[in-house]
Amino acid sequence: MAILVPMKLAEALALRADAARRAEQLRTRITASARYQEGEAPAEDASALLVEAGEVLGELESLIRRINRTNAATExxxxxxxxxxxxxxxxxxxxxxxxxxxxxxxxxxxxxxxxxxxxxxxxxxxxxxxxxxxxxxxxxxxxxxxxxxxxxxxxxxxxxx
Structure with a gap:
């Protein structure tokens, strides 16, 4: 179970933007490494990148949910x-x-x-x-x-x- 660290909304917004950027970068790296020429090695392990992308997207979803809850409850x-x-x-x-x-x-x-x-x-x-x-x-x-x-x-x- 992940430990939720107390933070301000602005910090969460910055983390959300960073996670979205990381997810997009991982998508680019995955597609670049998804195929490679016979006899050569892929530039990166696409499977490992997919796992990492899944983790980053999970973090992103959690942040978005918390940000949305906070926005809806804050007067x-x-x-x-x-x-x-x-x-x-x-x-x-x-x-x-x-x-x-x-x-x-x-x-x-x-x-x-x-x-x-x-x-x-x-x-x-x-x-x-x-x-x-x-x-x-x-x-x-x-x-x-x-x-x-x-x-x-x-x-x-x-x-x-």
């Missing part, structure tokens, strides 16, 4: 649970991306904004660029605030078993 001021705050942050990022893309497209960013000849058609924005930029700024502020709450919680909250 964040003004946001509900940490899970709610994460959902809000994800959607704020998407909203910011949509509004910024709309403002850029309406402003003609990256496109020629002038006519070379009088016979060329003039492009007119279909959206209020200045208002969209204000909305994007407000969304960016909200995103920073929610992200700060999440980061604070990550360092203050202990990981649940």
């Amino acid at each position: 964040v001021t003004g946001e509900g649970t940490l899970t709610d705050a994460l959902a809000r942050r994800d959607v704020l990022r998407m909203r910011h991306g949509v509004v910024t893309a709309a403002a850029n497209a309406a402003a003609g960013d990256g496109q020629r904004g002038y006519r070379q000849l009088r016979s060329e058609l003039k492009m007119i924005p279909a959206l209020p660029v200045a208002e969209l930029r204000r909305q994007a700024d407000d969304l960016a502020r909200q995103l920073r605030e929610v992200d700060t709450l999440i980061q604070r919680s990550n360092w203050e909250v202990g990981l649940l078993d």
Whole structure:
């Protein structure tokens, strides 16, 4: 039975990212060593790598379960649970991306904004660029605030078993 070491949520998130990277690296090494030329030796023992990958993925699953339990049980001021705050942050990022893309497209960013000849058609924005930029700024502020709450919680909250 594995001994669960008390740790903060932020530490578990770092371990989760590391385990995911290790699992991907092991996958790459396994596929590189799964076949080898007759008369040659494989670069690595693919069977041993598979066992190691299984162990790493088991650790990853345990961390993900504990992180999810912690996120669902942790209250964040003004946001509900940490899970709610994460959902809000994800959607704020998407909203910011949509509004910024709309403002850029309406402003003609990256496109020629002038006519070379009088016979060329003039492009007119279909959206209020200045208002969209204000909305994007407000969304960016909200995103920073929610992200700060999440980061604070990550360092203050202990990981649940």
